[in-house]
Amino acid sequence: MTTDTTPPAMQAGPRTLARQRRRASAARLWKQYSSHRAGLLGLAALVVFALLALTAPLTVGSDVSSVTGAPGHPLEAPSGDFLLGTDRYGRDVLGLVVWGSRVSLLVGLLAAVLSVAIGTLVGITAGHFRGAYATVMMRITDWFLVMPTLVLAIALATVMSRSLGTVILAIGVTSWPTTARLVRAQTLAVESRPYIERAKALGGGHRHIMVRHVLPNVMPLVLAQTTLMISSSILAEATLAFLGLGDPTVVSWGGLLQDAREAGAISAGDWWYLVPPGITIAVVALAFTLCGRAVESVLNPRLGVAR
Template sequence: MTAADPAPMSRGDRRRSLVRLGRAYARNRAGVAAACLLLATVGAAVAAPLFVGAADLSAVHAPGAPLRPPSARFPLGTDGYGRSMLAVTVWGARISLAVGLLATVVSVGIGALVGICAGHFRGWTETVLMRVTDWFLVLPTLVLAAALASVLPPGTATVVVAIGVTSWATTARLVRAQTLTVEARPYIERARALGGDHWHVTTRHVLPNVAPLVLAQTTLTVSGAILAESTLAFLGLGDPTAVSWGTTLQLARQVGAVSAGDWWVLLPPGLAIAGVCLAFTVCGRALEAVLNPRLAGRR
């Protein structure tokens, strides 16, 4: 370790830092409520196979009659196939959350890599990367994702790739700006003077300082990825064999639930999408305020 390197944090220091972060987050009531909603949704999605069987999701051997209003047997009614809307909504959380999280990992990973490289190497590398980033920023993300999903084989992996590779530009811009700020600090110059190479500077100095921004951006990106997945599925560009909130809304449109006034087919998946996206956004804003105390007074 050179003189320019910060002293490594011990396990006790990390534990105390996490405790302080948790206490600061707990003071944000909206963030705590949103986190509880997300935990409940994830818990229901994980536990779905325990009370939702294959017959409950089958379009051929559905347990009820199509488009029946809520009743004692089906608290949220049935969809166009006769499946319980409660079972379909709970099971749909598995696909929608999984696609949203995986697409966010791809998007934030690409954006963080491009942003750090552009902010660190500068010169022609920064010019090329930023021009590509500007190109993705100008194009409508959803239109580009729909075009990509339409030319690739249908499936969940296609939706993840389509959303992930078209929504990273905003993250790249934010990470680049943070990287430029870090690179201007005196200890970066000292590290280079003492022989630190590109890998040392980016991994030991830049990445730890950019990580909080990336973490906050991740929670904010998930909501957009879930909404994009639901939109692509609603347009028929998702996995036709998967049960998600988007495919549930697509089936409601196909059977004419909107014109017929069958609200119970539209309301559960619609509220689930809105609630989860709002919860991720609130969690992201709360986490951003905790990691950057200067923002706390502006909220």
């Protein structure tokens, strides 16, 4: 009678081994990320804001943005009934800030994903195909880099209908060039490695090379860039809303600032109308930036980012 002395890890199937490797890799990345105090602080702040956004219908109610039947008087100072005062319609500013987190975070996330997706596609294809295609795409990228992103976004949002989709599209299609440049440089570095030449010699086509070899190697850069882009997208959304180019039917942090400006809160000294949405924008943007820097340093230790 023989006894199987093969280790359990060798007896497991390929899918089990792949899951084990992914779990081990995730645990290793989390251990490295948790050593960055600034990154943990930013992540904790984002978790708090995400929970507030998800539970907003339960905590402040879905009718908090309704102008009719507002619970307070216009521009009431903070009190026991309204911790952050009321706006020009008598609505609770605290409830509006909590509810506005849903729109601002959603727009920032979707716009960043769209921007990074466009930049990744342009960067990988321009780095892979070279020649005339790469020259044309890089000249287009340079044109977008030279033009102010905010000006292009304002122009696009002006000629289109005022909606969240317009804001997301305006931010996404004007902020991709930086990602394209970074991804193209990484693609050129990856395709200079010997195993790419072996894959081509074995019959690997363009799609195989880009999807199976280049994309996995640029994904860490894409992930870090996405985290950083969310911060910029939230600030861009707030700017467009402040300029009156956002969706007037929804509540966002930038929209609250625009309402406060129209109500004359700046000259009247109604600070409770201006400060809360401004602080939330700054805190969330800073939190995403801290997380992005921490992720960047974990995925690329050579950067030597301070902890």
